[in-house]
């Protein structure tokens with residue numbers, strides 16, 4: 001883990017109320033695994049809010065990296081309002097990321113809402129390693145979807161919206177269809193109810209895909225010091241920040 005400052009290079013809207021911010025910070029962009037996260041101090045002096053906020057690496061490119069975030073509170077609002085050139089304190093990369101198979105396979109990536117963020121970096125690495133990738137995103141409506149242009153051209157991108165304004169109507173876990181059979185490995189990130197529905201859908205399909213998920217809990221420190229992110233798994237209590245955020249779906253659900 002490195003503690004560093006990052007220089008804000010740009011902030012662009014991703015969808016309604018969500019932004020992509022690119023930063024220059026060689027120490028924080030080095031050695032990142034897909035699914036790892038960075039802790040961002042969303043204030044000038046680090047006093048209010050006091051605790052840093054966790055964000056997945058959305059994309060990594062040399063000395064630069066991007067995060068994709070939904071504005072939900074003070075920290076994310078502050079971040080979205082910073083001007084280009086702002087210097088932001090951060091530490092990372094943190095946590096255990098996804099493990100991509102050694103041999104080329106069919107990878108199904110499933111994201112719910114802003115949980116799509118780490119899957120773009122994952123897709124870029126997977127495509128570069130020769131895997132076939134289908135990425136599915138579930139969102140409230142068309143105006144909450146990540147653009148197809150965000151993905152490498154090799155990725156098949158499938159969208160599902162709750163109101164049916166784009167793609168199939170309903171929850172993404174209701175539309176796994178043929179992709180569930182096709183996939184040799186599944187990766188997912190999103191809200192807890194999505195993981196529960198995913199587990200209910202995949203548990204008895206006999207495919208042994210060993211789905212990996214990225215869990216999101218409140219993380220005051222991000223590196224195993226405060227125990228604020230403890231979760232119950234079938235193997236006992238685990239710290240989401242240090243033992244995860246990657247877990248096997250069926251170890252938790």
Ligand SMILES: Cc1cc2nc3c(=O)[nH]c(=O)nc-3n(C[C@H](O)[C@H](O)[C@H](O)COP(=O)(O)OP(=O)(O)OC[C@H]3O[C@@H](n4cnc5c(N)ncnc54)[C@H](O)[C@@H]3O)c2cc1C
Pocket residue numbers: 037042049053054055056057067068069070071072073074075076077114117118215216217218219245
């Ligand atoms: C490992 C990890 C990776 C994460 N990656 C991302 C990411 O890539 N992009 C991203 O946007 N967020 C991500 N998050 C969530 C992000 O850390 C929180 O959204 C952020 O801490 C909110 O900070 P805030 O100060 O804006 O809101 P706060 O002031 O802390 O919260 C304001 C209100 O929003 C609610 N809230 C907080 N977090 C969320 C949430 N995630 N969804 C809905 N409501 C929430 C709170 O309950 C509160 O009511 C991640 C979290 C973890 C643990």
Ligand code: FES
Pocket residue numbers: 218219220221222223224225226227228229230239240241242
């Ligand atoms: S966030 Fe402090 S121990 Fe995990």
